[in-house]
Amino acid sequence: xxxxxxxxxxxxxxxxxxxxxxxxxxxxxxxxxxxxxxxxxxxxxxxxxxxxxxxxxxxxxxxxxxxxxxxxxxxxxxxxxxxxxxxxxxxxxxxxxxxxxxxxxxxxxxxxxxxxxxxxxxxxxxxxxxxxxxxxxxxxxxxxxxxxxxxxxxxxxxxxxxxxxxxxxxxxxxxxxxxxxxxxxxxxxxxxxxxxxxxxxxxxxxxxxxxxxxxxxxxxxxxxxxxxxxxxxxxxxxxxxxxxxxxxxxxxxxxxxxxxxxxxxxxxxxxxxxxxxxxxxxxxxxxxxxxxxxxxxxxxxxxxxxxxxxxxxxxxxxxxxxxxxxxxxxxxxxxxxxxxxxxxxxxxxxxxxxxxxxxxxxxxxxxxxxxxxxxxxxxxxxxxxxxxxxxxxxxxxxxxxxxx
Amino acid sequence: xxxxxxxxxxxxxxxxxxxxxxxxxxxxxxxxxxxxxxxxxxxxxxxxxxxxxxxxxxxxxxxxxxxxxxxxxxxxxxxxxxxxxxxxxxxxxxxxxxxxxxxxxxxxxxxxxxxxxxxxxxxxxxxxxxxxxxxxxxxxxxxxxxxxxxxxxxxxxxxxxxxxxxxxxxxxxxxxxxxxxxxxxxxxxxxxxxxxxxxxxxxxxxxxxxxxxxxxxxxxxxxxxxxxxxxxxxxxxxxxxxxxxxxxxxxxxxxxxxxxxxxxxxxxxxxxxxxxxxxxxxxxxxxxxxxxxxxxxxxxxxxxxxxxxxxxxxxxxxxxxxxxxxxxxxxxxxxxxxxxxxxxxxxxxxxxxxxxxxxxxxxxxxxxxxxxxxxxxxxxxxxxxxxxxxxxxxxxxxxxxxxxxxxxxxxxxxxxxxxxxxxxxxxxxxxxxxxxx
Numbered sequence: 001x002x003x004x005x006x007x008x009x010x011x012x013x014x015x016x017x018x019x020x021x022x023x024x025x026x027x028x029x030x031x032x033x034x035x036x037x038x039x040x041x042x043x044x045x046x047x048x049x050x051x052x053x054x055x056x057x058x059x060x061x062x063x064x065x066x067x068x069x070x071x072x073x074x075x076x077x078x079x080x081x082x083x084x085x086x087x088x089x090x091x092x093x094x095x096x097x098x099x100x101x102x103x104x105x106x107x108x109x110x111x112x113x114x115x116x117x118x119x120x121x122x123x124x125x126x127x128x129x130x131x132x133x134x135x136x137x138x139x140x141x142x143x144x145x146x147x148x149x150x151x152x153x154x155x156x157x158x159x160x161x162x163x164x165x166x167x168x169x170x171x172x173x174x175x176x177x178x179x180x181x182x183x184x185x186x187x188x189x190x191x192x193x194x195x196x197x198x199x200x201x202x203x204x205x206x207x208x209x210x211x212x213x214x215x216x217x218x219x220x221x222x223x224x225x226x227x228x229x230x231x232x233x234x235x236x237x238x239x240x241x242x243x244x245x246x247x248x249x250x251x252x253x254x255x256x257x258x259x260x261x262x263x264x265x266x267x268x269x270x271x272x273x274x275x276x277x278x279x280x281x282x283x284x285x286x287x288x289x290x291x292x293x294x295x296x297x298x299x300x301x302x303x304x305x306x307x308x309x310x311x312x313x314x315x316x317x318x319x320x321x322x323x324x325x326x327x328x329x330x331x332x333x334x335x336x337x338x339x340x341x342x343x344x345x346x347x348x349x350x351x352x353x354x355x356x357x358x359x360x361x362x363x364x365x366x367x368x369x370x371x372x373x374x375x376x377x378x379x380x381x382x383x384x385x386x387x388x389x390x391x392x393x394x395x396x397x398x399x400x401x402x403x404x
Numbered sequence: 405x406x407x408x409x410x411x412x413x414x415x416x417x418x419x420x421x422x423x424x425x426x427x428x429x430x431x432x433x434x435x436x437x438x439x440x441x442x443x444x445x446x447x448x449x450x451x452x453x454x455x456x457x458x459x460x461x462x463x464x465x466x467x468x469x470x471x472x473x474x475x476x477x478x479x480x481x482x483x484x485x486x487x488x489x490x491x492x493x494x495x496x497x498x499x500x501x502x503x504x505x506x507x508x509x510x511x512x513x514x515x516x517x518x519x520x521x522x523x524x525x526x527x528x529x530x531x532x533x534x535x536x537x538x539x540x541x542x543x544x545x546x547x548x549x550x551x552x553x554x555x556x557x558x559x560x561x562x563x564x565x566x567x568x569x570x571x572x573x574x575x576x577x578x579x580x581x582x583x584x585x586x587x588x589x590x591x592x593x594x595x596x597x598x599x600x601x602x603x604x605x606x607x608x609x610x611x612x613x614x615x616x617x618x619x620x621x622x623x624x625x626x627x628x629x630x631x632x633x634x635x636x637x638x639x640x641x642x643x644x645x646x647x648x649x650x651x652x653x654x655x656x657x658x659x660x661x662x663x664x665x666x667x668x669x670x671x672x673x674x675x676x677x678x679x680x681x682x683x684x685x686x687x688x689x690x691x692x693x694x695x696x697x698x699x700x701x702x703x704x705x706x707x708x709x710x711x712x713x714x715x716x717x718x719x720x721x722x723x724x725x726x727x728x729x730x731x732x733x734x735x736x737x738x739x740x741x742x743x744x745x746x747x748x749x750x751x752x753x754x755x756x757x758x759x760x761x762x763x764x765x766x767x768x769x770x771x772x773x774x775x776x777x778x779x780x781x782x783x784x785x786x787x788x789x790x791x792x793x794x795x796x797x798x799x800x801x802x803x804x805x806x807x808x809x810x811x812x813x814x815x816x817x818x819x820x821x822x823x824x825x826x827x828x829x830x831x832x833x834x835x836x837x838x839x840x841x
Contacts (some may be wrong), residue, residue, distance in 0.1 A: 002484070002777050003481060081480045085481060289789070290709050290712065290790070293794060295613045307791055311774075311788070311791045319483060333766075339759070340763050388752075389756075392752075392756060395731075395759065396738070398749060398755075
């Protein structure tokens with residue numbers, strides 16, 4: 001039976017996440033926006049709390065590892081509300097607090113999601129409880145991740161990695177880095193594999209930390225891989241080069257992580273809307289659900305329009321996560337969620353700054369920060385344009401050679 | 405254009421020339437001339453005087469029957485319809501594909517009475533009515549109503565609206581009717597010979613706010629006297645039963661059950677940009693007398709607000725169906741249409757437009773379903789209805805425009821249906837009443 005409310009059983013989890021956003025993230029939001037590259041030590045304690053939320057949850061999902069797929073039904077006709085959904089919901093709440101800080105919570109990296117998505121059980125156990133960052137992008141390969149040049153060559157029981165990686169979120173602070181590299185550049189995407197590299201590996205050299213428009217609480221690292229030797233059992237997924245669907249396996253991570261990034265965008269959008277609604281109320285503007293928008297003030301009508309896009313983005317995100325929980329192929333829906341949520345959060349954040357005027361633009365409030373933070377959410381884990389490409393190829397039945 | 409309309413148009417042109425003439429002022433006849441404009445306009449209407457059926461209660465109930473709320477899927481998030489809903493949707497989709505889409509063009513020029521008759525056989529009026537009153541449901545069913553609107557509108561929006569119009573009246577009586585009203589009208593509405601019926605709220609003026617009606621219900625001995633004008637009422641010329649919104653003495657809007665055959669109801673065609681298959685009509689209520697028992701929902705402002713919200717959600721359901729029709733039409737078109745040596749779908753500017761249609765359509769669909777599911781679960785859904793309406797207004801109309809744009813000049817000619825969907829999708833964000841989820 002169709003029902004789009006937050007599952008009752010996740011109520012406590014959502015309430016907890018909301019508390020973390022209000023009591024832990026918000027009070028230190030501005031501090032770590034100003035002190036870029038300082039490690040938010042307040043989060044070490046929180047990481048333990050989130051581990052507890054994950055372990056305590058009957059479905060095992062509050063954090064980044066909640067994206068692992070399993071196939072048990074827990075509802076009528078096998079309807080399952082599992083850890084993909086609970087993770088999306090808790091990420092929304094946490095990012096209502098602060099996106100940069102969420103990305104800085106130990107053990108909640110996108111690398112953890114990647115490991116949870118594709119690791120075998122032995123690997124899962126080996127990396128349990130460790131913080132993993134994700135290294136895909138290179139100076140000359142951004143959206144075109146099949147064009148990466150970092151190479152991996154098997155030498156005895158080790159792969160030897162060489163190349164350059166940039167834009168590694170939490171790369172400095174994490175304990176592991178999931179590195180994408182190619183086994184054979186002549187083969188193309190089928191040869192691309194991911195490797196779990198210890199941050200302490202001497203072949204993984206930190207080059208610099210970026211200075212960014214937003215999410216400054218989160219460190220963004222650039223690495224060089226110089227004859228970086230990785231044990232062969234740290235290759236994620238099948239080691240062979242399957243020309244048919246090797247790359248698809250690697251890309252499968254995105255089906256699970258895109259709804260999470262969409263959830264981040266939804267949470268940030270919520271923050272902007274709540275703040276703006278309070279400011280409008282102080283200014284004497286109330287939003288009326290019953291009256292036609294054209295009969296309300298321009299500000300109220302604009303709020304309605306923004307709230308409508310927010311709601312669409314939020315439900316698209318929950319849909320993608322719900323499909324993942326139920327083992328339904330969701331790459332179309334994951335990309336729709338990411339595209340809608342990414343563009344909505346930028347659009348809403350910028351409009352909210354405008355509605356709040358100089359107050360919204362100043363550092364007195366967090367609106368201007370959220371507007372800066374928002375932009376990354378329409379870029380990482382696949383830009384808006386990449387999402388539109390993926391969606392179009394699926395709908396139109398076109399290959400990447402036909403629709404470039 | 406009917407003969408009556410044509411003559412009215414000619415009359416107005418003559419009057420406009422007269423109104424601009426100095427002669428009128430010199431002779432001091434401007435006021436009478438202006439009154440004549442009213443007559444000329446009014447004369448385009450005909451009085452509803454058909455010897456229709458009489459509605460009478462076979463037996464009087466003591467308490468109205470009300471549908472219980474749903475359990476909300478056991479507290480779980482769920483996007484899967486029930487088995488029963490899936491079966492119904494399959495039947496509606498077939499009907500839309502076989503009966504509505506092929507006749508959509510014809511329906512723009514003439515009222516398809518036979519199609520409405522066939523649609524009646526689908527039992528649409530029973531979807532909001534409890535089993536004990538001859539309906540088909542045992543709990544609230546706004547979600548089912550949305551699925552019906554979506555499936556039928558995929559065939560044709562105008563015909564879907566016309567086919568669903570009596571269902572809105574049946575649902576209104578089930579939700580807010582008292583025992584007498586239910587006993588009087590529901591047997592006919594859920595029977596074999598479904599009367600044309602409509603829920604009339606909208607009035608023809610800019611910035612119309614359904615909370616501020618010009619249609620008035622003045623108290624009179626034993627009841628009320630209704631006066632006013634209602635716009636775009638589906639199948640108005642055939643309607644045997646109306647639910648009409650009017651303000652009562654303290655300016656509060658309320659709903660009244662009106663039988664046009666009782667007199668005072670004038671109707672003329674109200675052809676519009678789109679939704680033409682619904683055979684929309686303009687109603688003028690000229691001192692229509694109704695008895696006290698015609699007041700629906702005891703003039704409770706909460707009932708009226710709920711009626712508006714349910715109506716907006718239902719229009720969003722229509723929007724979803726039409727938008728899906730657009731998407732289904734443009735996908736093969738852009739794949740087959742060749743320009744510069746390859747299908748135009750190989751160009752990002754074209755492909756991304758298709759992606760955007762799909763994204764906004766899916767978002768609108770989920771927001772609409774959430775509003776309906778909340779209504780069924782007995783939760784407040786004012787916000788969700790407002791958001792669905794906003795998406796209809798902003799996104800659905802854009803989908804209509806993009807649909808034409810993707811076909812270029814071909815989209816602008818009537819050979820392809822996208823131009824009709826462009827016209828239909830302009831309606832979904834501005835209509836009030838007519839349908840109920």
